[in-house]
Amino acid sequence: MDELARQVAQAGLAPSRVVVLLPYGALVAEARRAWAARAPLASGFAPRFTTARDWAAALSPWRPGSDDISHDMARDALVAAAWIERVVRERLEPGLRRELVARLIGAARQLAPLAAAQPPERRAAWAEDRRAALAATLGSAAAQWESLVASLAITWAGSSAYVTDALWSPLAAPGADADRLLCLPGHHPDPLAEALLAHWGDRAARLAWSAPAEPAPRVWACEDFEAEAQAAAACAIEHLNAGRAPVALIANDRLLTRRASALLVGAGVRLRDETGWKLSTTRAAASLMALLRAADARASTDEVLDWLKLSPAFPPLAVESLERRLRQRGVARWSAVPLDWRGADIDPQRAELQASRPLLLWLKDTAAALERSGQWAALQADEAGRQLIGVLRLGEGAHELDGLGEAAAGERGAKARWPLTAFAAWVRDVLEGAVFQPTVAGAPQVVVLPMAQRLGRRVAAVVAPGSDERHLSASPEPDSAWTAAQRALLGLPDREALARAEASAWAQLFDGAPVDALWRRHEAGEALLPSAFIDGIEPRPASELLPASAVPAGGTAPPAARAPALLPERLSASAYDDLRTCPYRFFARRQLRLDEVDELDTEPDQGDLGNWLHAVLRAFHEARGDDRPGEDADRAALDALAERVALDMGLGDEVQAGGFLPYRAVWPALREAYLRWLWPHEAEGWRFVAAEAEREQRAGRWALYGRLDRIDARRDADGGESFVIDHKTESRARTEARVKEPMEDTQLAFYAALLSEPRLRAAYLSIADTRGERDEPAKLIEQTEVLAARDAIVQGLVHDLDRVAGGAAMRALGEGMACEYCAARGLCRKDFWTPSTDGVQGLP
Template structure:
């Protein structure tokens, strides 16, 4: 019988045995892991699942109310781990809390206090409460199976190990030695006989032995350098580390390597690396898996529960409707519902309450009503105040079935596994009657999803994502260690909330550093058994220096002293700008889910050299050239051509944001409506009593703000702000009339031909007419901005085009912004002649669109102020261009190379 650390070692061991025998056929010995061997032993008593034990601990903590403000589910999980550890190491606690407290006092070497007595009481009382059950826990059952197995073993045992075994396994092997021959092959001892591993062993053991670095390097080097085996790469951030790993993996594939291991220390970098590899059509076989909490099959579940608990907050509902698992039997219905719901909430700002969503849909989008009613029917299944966890899970299944989610899960591998998990938990908890609220159950479910892992078994690829412990006794063609900084390798010790190392020593528990010792041993074995290894880390993280793992730092220092080389890979960094993958249009079909063979032709196409990334300069296809433009769109074009391209060609800002809180935009809208109604009722202020006019204006203001006040008390603040401006506005209006102007019209729509088929369209806030000349007009644009801000807009001629456009369409003699922001109301006009400025502004617009039709590029060169508030800066990726650009100029003419520039 051969006991393996994992089944991955079975294949290479079988090949090695066959090669050593030199026979065409060989009857192999039985190979298994100790855990699976023990599982084959039946027990006479039942075994309580960890799910049941966790709930028992939770109920005990909740009943005792020791931690009223704590997350009891996490605390229960921590205590469950402690209980298992006490069982695993055969720790017997004193029979009384007082005796246990004295033991803790001695171990802590401190005076007895309330906190220490409380710690002793919690652990002692819960330990005996859990021990009172007749059923065995999983750890105790495993130990009992090992004890039975040790009395039944009749064949010699051969054990492969890379690090020290846990106490139950050591006791098992000791019992087996009394009956049969037990041979242990410790990889650490075998590697110690290899001169090539001497420096590795010295480096990784150095911190423990405290030897002088130089003497260790000189005495243990044995004349074997590691430059051909191990390399280090320090990246300038997460993106560069992922890019370096992507390029190196593809280079290894081009070299013909068929077994490449990516040992993941940093999951964030691994996620980005996987995306880069799949973009190059290199599929990944993932042994580490992903927690269910990160998968879309769980996202639809948690979004559904968040929507129910949050009274159907619009964002939760929208996220839910965008999930392909909702209404899976009718995706057309779901997509239409998602689009219509988004339009509805953006137009009307209905933020909460499913019934209000349904009422709004009945008025304006009747096709949306059946989908929302279906949500309401499913939500009624989850309206109980308290239920058992099993009861909640049953209700959840019914609600998800009604929503079509179960149908969608059945078509998805991850969904199938999640359904199995939910059914298993419901079965395990069927007999438990502990009552939990909706929020308690939801927190439990969230923790369960975060602790269980999904592994995609359908991918067979030469590129394997794995973790360090899974590499024991395995050889690969090449190994990439990802995320080897000091924060990830070794990972921080999880000492837990209970007991320091002094107490653990007193109780007979292993010290917290044992975990790091295992990591060190696994790393040594991996480096020694594999001839091509690259370790990467972020030398700079978030603008701060980030230290390399102490293991590799020691190895680098010793190798530098011994051989004058620090193992740093200086070649890889220079390849990154030239190795960007570009998928051709003919390649943009869905990637295969299973990749068994990677052809050399494809790999070479995926790794072809590309030009460095440049600033985006999109050219608008003729069929997408806008035929209409507003003054605000013209302003966007002047500010940054790429911004205009993203906003008005790609329509990426087509929908307005849903404003949950009142802001200045709402204030401006209300003030515009107030003034429109006021001047329609009193066109000439001088003909009316000023006191009467003020009363009319205040009445209209109250009426306009009434709807907002009914929904949000904060509207009162905006109303008071406007009411404080009313006297100043009336005074300004009288001055305008005294200068010979009269109110003519408000909210005047316009549409004017510019050039070709381009139309300038929009709406004028207000038009005044001259008393002396009926053909002379003035255009006024209300702004809830400061006087200084408006002056800055007009400081550079042509930078802000709104007034010039308005003046052109109305043939106005004057145009002005009117500030309604400060304590005074004041008009701001351009210094230039408005008619001349209008002509130049419209002529420039026609010339720019002529250039766009000719194929001019639209680069991103907005000023820093423009970019700071631009919602498209993540799309153009400002700051990542390799060539410098002068972004302070305005659009004026066609530049070199056929591009719009300043």
């Protein structure tokens, strides 16, 4: 301000005839306050503090043309695609095309400041010179796509108009709108500001910043990411408690800054984030993308459920019920969901967005689909949702995209027909390129900003987390899209220029405010060194900011739950096995009815093989009955059923089929193993009675129920005899271990208790892939003492349940493998137990 006042007075100009170009927009209010604070100039007109972009917009409103760089991703993505397809005649693979579009936009935006610094009439010649000079560095055939992107970026930047072009017009000529131009530089060179200074000649001058204070930060060393985020928040709160506000929180490490910001907001701090975050990460974007993913004809069940949960048009209880059924059955693809399970409105709404159409129709129909699903009102009520509607032109403004990209050779223009995948990719790119900055009510106490924009800001303190070698390098790496030689040819800053700018930004952090710099010693298991800017300064431990509180050593007592009122009156074999294995597991799963949520979109596993085989054998025997059509007929019937059942279970669709291939590969061996067991078994007089047979019996006041894989029967001289058979596809050793101790095997004894026949046999039929082993592929593993085990298990079940009903404690008594894969392990907290001393007695 001193230098500005001197130059204004020396030239004898009215302050209002002086334009002062600032490096970024947030400085405008700061500069006006600083000028108004000068006592001699407290009244009268002030110089015009502005940025080049705002000055040009005030002189002449600007709208981008159909091929201009607009810095609006919705437009630029269409124009970039048109540029690519003008020169690439063959149809590109969608992934490659999207990558080329993204790289072209990035390269063109880097060159845009250089092109804007050229007068419009000389811009084409500038581009031609740069393109010719760059051609010598892009001659390799291996660099085909890099050459294409570089050449198109220069052409696009050189042929584009810019909002600042008004500064080259007579409206902004020296003496027309202003009599003097002063430039206050930022850390990075500004090509346009330098060009305007040359254009104005002796009517222009630079202003200089005052010398920064000597760097003397407090340096805090933290152990890891979370410790650094907490320490950064603690530093900011310490300054606020001392009356120092606002505090600048420097965004060196964006992820860390987000975490520290969340901690501060959670503590009630008013925080304004000037860096913002990608619009694609907001809930509004997730809601829209959920609709587009669910609309795909190949959508997974998870994708459709995600959309249903975000759509007010679908009742939450109905969606929850549907999800529970789908998870129990393990339906991974929506196309495999039974028709009678689907809601009446789900598929019609999805179908509305499955046909190809022009972009402008996509925008209109997407808005209508959001309205039908109830999502539109939620978007309009949300700040990020309103921005999303605006950047995508879902409400008004779609006509702005009309005609963009139509010059492309092919069918990618705005009036060409886009498939859903192309439209969804465009939406994703637009949301990735838009920045969301939430508004804050009242004066902010903490302001998140880039280090370069600390320059000239009035802040009471500065907190700079991420001051490590990775996030605050003293020698930043230039953008890898250009080589050092290409950067020199184009006029882009090299490593040395970037290093100078970084050093300047670091020095200006200390402009009259205390600075806290933080870094962490470790990240992702690797050591992390401090930035060269703070190397050599003795760090203080972050524990001084976050003093440790005394926590008594010790664990948690083993649980001893009692819930007789929640005891179910009907028990299955697996429920009683839970009680015998671990009473607390029974309490968690059967009394509290807690269980793990089944995954939907997973690869088929051994469980799917077992379910598939059970369903195939059931269908085979129910269709075959007592007939004996012959070996070839049996093989053909099993093969046909195997295919049909796989399709019914969703294991034949394009996604699941690949994962199920290893199991289908062993099907011929399993089929032969089963038939070679079945035929001799039937020759002994056994006949099929029922499969998946539901049975129920009483045991005292308790009801036992279950579903038996298979019941066979035969008659001999002693009368009738029944045979309960349970199919197993697990390892042979595990099945054989089940029957070693008859009184320990719950399943067959429980199944026997469901049948009242006096003559009864029970066995596991192990059907396993035993290729390379001497054991037979299908083997009947019989429980020879099943009747005694049945009587013992009924007596034990009544005794145990009566004790639970009487209030016995349900202790966690599982051991070994029973605990290793227990769904209730996190609830009983066995890993954190201390020896119990309460003397409570539980089930033995």
